[in-house]
Amino acid sequence: MSIALEHVNYVYSPGTAYERHALKDVSLEIEQGQFVGIIGHTGSGKSTLIQHLNGLMKATSGNIYYEGQSIYEEGYDMKKLRTQVGLVFQYPEYQLFEVDVLTDVCFGPKNQGLSQEECEKNAREALELVGFPEKYYRQSPFELSGGQKRRVAIAGILAMHPKVLVLDEPTAGLDPKGRDEILDQIDHLHKETGMTVILVSHSMEDIANYVDRIVVMNRGEKMLDGTPREVFAHYKELEKVGLAAPQVTYVMHDLKERGFDVAADATTIEEAADDIMRSFHD
Amino acid sequence: MEMIHSEKLVYEYDKRDEEGNVIGTNRAIDGVDIDVAPGSFVAVLGHNGSGKSTLAKHMNAILVPTGGTIWVDGKDTKDPAELWNVRQTAGMVFQNPDNQIIGTVVEEDVGFGPENLGVPTDEIWKRVEDSLRSVGMLEYRKASPNKLSGGQKQRVAIAGVIAMEPKCIVLDEPTAMLDPNGRREVIQAVEKLREEKNVTVILITHYMEEVIDADQVFVMDDGHIVMHGTPREIFSRVDELKVYRMDVPQVTMLAEELRKRGLDLPRGILRREELVEALCRLR
Ligand SMILES: Nc1ncnc2c1ncn2[C@@H]1O[C@H](COP(=O)(O)OP(=O)(O)OP(=O)(O)O)[C@@H](O)[C@H]1O
Ligand SMILES: Nc1ncnc2c1ncn2[C@@H]1O[C@H](COP(=O)(O)OP(=O)(O)OP(=O)(O)O)[C@@H](O)[C@H]1O
Numbered sequence: 001m002s003i004a005l006e007h008v009n010y011v012y013s014p015g016t017a018y019e020r021h022a023l024k025d026v027s028l029e030i031e032q033g034q035f036v037g038i039i040g041h042t043g044s045g046k047s048t049l050i051q052h053l054n055g056l057m058k059a060t061s062g063n064i065y066y067e068g069q070s071i072y073e074e075g076y077d078m079k080k081l082r083t084q085v086g087l088v089f090q091y092p093e094y095q096l097f098e099v100d101v102l103t104d105v106c107f108g109p110k111n112q113g114l115s116q117e118e119c120e121k122n123a124r125e126a127l128e129l130v131g132f133p134e135k136y137y138r139q140s141p142f143e144l145s146g147g148q149k150r151r152v153a154i155a156g157i158l159a160m161h162p163k164v165l166v167l168d169e170p171t172a173g174l175d176p177k178g179r180d181e182i183l184d185q186i187d188h189l190h191k192e193t194g195m196t197v198i199l200v201s202h203s204m205e206d207i208a209n210y211v212d213r214i215v216v217m218n219r220g221e222k223m224l225d226g227t228p229r230e231v232f233a234h235y236k237e238l239e240k241v242g243l244a245a246p247q248v249t250y251v252m253h254d255l256k257e258r259g260f261d262v263a264a265d266a267t268t269i270e271e272a273a274d275d276i277m278r279s280f281h282d
Numbered sequence: 283m284e285m286i287h288s289e290k291l292v293y294e295y296d297k298r299d300e301e302g303n304v305i306g307t308n309r310a311i312d313g314v315d316i317d318v319a320p321g322s323f324v325a326v327l328g329h330n331g332s333g334k335s336t337l338a339k340h341m342n343a344i345l346v347p348t349g350g351t352i353w354v355d356g357k358d359t360k361d362p363a364e365l366w367n368v369r370q371t372a373g374m375v376f377q378n379p380d381n382q383i384i385g386t387v388v389e390e391d392v393g394f395g396p397e398n399l400g401v402p403t404d405e406i407w408k409r410v411e412d413s414l415r416s417v418g419m420l421e422y423r424k425a426s427p428n429k430l431s432g433g434q435k436q437r438v439a440i441a442g443v444i445a446m447e448p449k450c451i452v453l454d455e456p457t458a459m460l461d462p463n464g465r466r467e468v469i470q471a472v473e474k475l476r477e478e479k480n481v482t483v484i485l486i487t488h489y490m491e492e493v494i495d496a497d498q499v500f501v502m503d504d505g506h507i508v509m510h511g512t513p514r515e516i517f518s519r520v521d522e523l524k525v526y527r528m529d530v531p532q533v534t535m536l537a538e539e540l541r542k543r544g545l546d547l548p549r550g551i552l553r554r555e556e557l558v559e560a561l562c563r564l565r
């Protein structure tokens with residue numbers, strides 16, 4: 001087992017006017033090699049949750065285990081944890097600070113103690129993976145467009161070759177092609193290397209297309225946990241908590257209501273098209 | 283008179299070396315002619331780095347053209363005497379909300395814009411309340427903006443511009459961090475402003491679903507406008523859109539996939555009801 005959360009609670013600014021109980025008794029187990037999606041309304045606790053996974057935030061109560069060992073144990077190597085559980089923040093452009101793009105992406109591997117040569121090799125690979133054009137490698141990260149900055153930030157984490165990759169809204173602000181390219185690349189890495197991927201996203205379509213399992217957060221609590229088909233079957237409940245099913249799921253429900261012989265649990269275009277064609281041929 | 287009108291608009295960023303010396307230029311906008319009618323809803327699409335934000339920043343004179351001209355409500359943005367008028371006419375929601383949140387309390391932040399415009403105090407509070415309600419953030423009015431989640435901050439930034447009641451609102455990816463419900467709410471709030479106050483809306487987005495109701499769609503590519511038309515015209519040209527790194531709404535994509543598999547569906551289906559009706563007719 002890769003990561004386990006046991007009865008985790010987190011309270012922001014306890015005892016002040018800003019006190020907010022952001023995580024409520026969350027228990028969760030994530031196996032090595034899973035591709036997990038986390039969805040939930042704005043403010044439901046997703047970012048708070050994932051910042052616990054690499055020890056950046058410490059639970060107010062409860063426990064977290066990485067590969068069987070409690071990360072709150074005395075003397076636990078947090079630095080190592082942070083290179084194994086790579087976290088790409090929600091606004092990763094704030095993590096960019098070096099003089100140029102390549103140096104910025106080298107920062108992580110350099111911290112892991114790799115040689116300059118290895119750092120650069122990893123950095124170049126990672127930048128290529130996220131589709132960042134080589135002609136901008138020596139540009140200052142501050143002089144890039146929003147989507148370009150985001151690619152650099154993702155490359156910065158990939159360059160460390162983490163075992164667990166946690167992405168907080170990685171595709172917000174990416175153009176459609178870029179969104180597909182990056183998610184395809186991550187999916188490929190996941191399949192190739194067995195890397196665990198945890199993806200926070202507000203795009204129900206992206207979630208349905210890539211993940212094996214969805215965890216739904218609502219007001220700090222874990223509300224649902226299952227396969228995309230299982231979770232999106234609860235689309236009415238999801239709507240009540242600010243979410244939705246992918247567009248195609250709604251189409252299928254409408255068709256079923258109009259008397260089509262379809263299963264109505266499709267969550268991707270492929271599944272929906274298969275189901276519709278079958279109903280026409282029967 | 284057009285709300286926005288540009289002729290051969292060009293903008294070049296300076297390229298600098300480590301010491302800050304200019305070593306060249308990067309042409310982000312390259313000869314853009316654009317017309318936006320008052321009260322219309324216009325969407326701008328385009329790949330990352332295609333020049334959308336640079337164009338948007340010309341609409342409230344954060345940037346002034348290095349070539350050509352842009353007029354906002356008839357005012358040339360290059361004219362320093364018009365700067366205040368231009369900023370008052372066109373309100374902007376930036377791509378990253380953290381760049382524009384200034385107050386230490388949400389309601390203060392939202393009230394800041396109208397206050398600056400000299401709106402009377404009673405009216406300010408009314409606007410603050412209305413605009414926070416319209417983005418679903420009224421219960422956070424006393425909260426501190428920097429302690430909000432990403433999506434919550436974005437909603438506050440939108441409320442801030444709504445409260446200024448500009449004639450024209452430029453939204454640069456306002457929904458990028460919002461949940462599905464929040465995205466719908468923002469688009470609805472903007473639509474309402476247009477209906478009730480005839481506000482012109484310019485929306486930059488990477489979500490194809492959000493532009494279905496636009497009057498016109500512009501697609502940018504490397505500083506140029508390469509496609510222009512109604513959503514139905516634009517989304518009928520799936521293959522061309524792909525060349526520009528764009529996409530179509532998921533419903534349009536499903537219809538396209540079914541066409542490929544032999545169903546005789548019309549091109550340019552945008553809404554789920556349209557697809558369902560078309561499939562019912564085929565049965
Ligand atoms: N520094 C802070 N101090 C106090 N409360 C906070 C702080 N940061 C976040 N919160 C609150 O904690 C709750 C959870 O926030 P979190 O950022 O985890 O949400 P999220 O699910 O990631 O939302 P989004 O989809 O908008 O990014 C929210 O109600 C938020 O207002
Ligand atoms: N401050 C700056 N200095 C120099 N070049 C810049 C600056 N800001 C943007 N650019 C460059 O100008 C071009 C257009 O950028 P712009 O931000 O307008 O793109 P965009 O279409 O908004 O992209 P995105 O979808 O990623 O937000 C890009 O090549 C970018 O690298």
Ligand SMILES: [Mg+2]
Pocket residue numbers: 046047048090168431432433
């Ligand atoms: Mg978040």
Ligand SMILES: [Mg+2]
Pocket residue numbers: 145146334335336377454
């Ligand atoms: Mg932009």
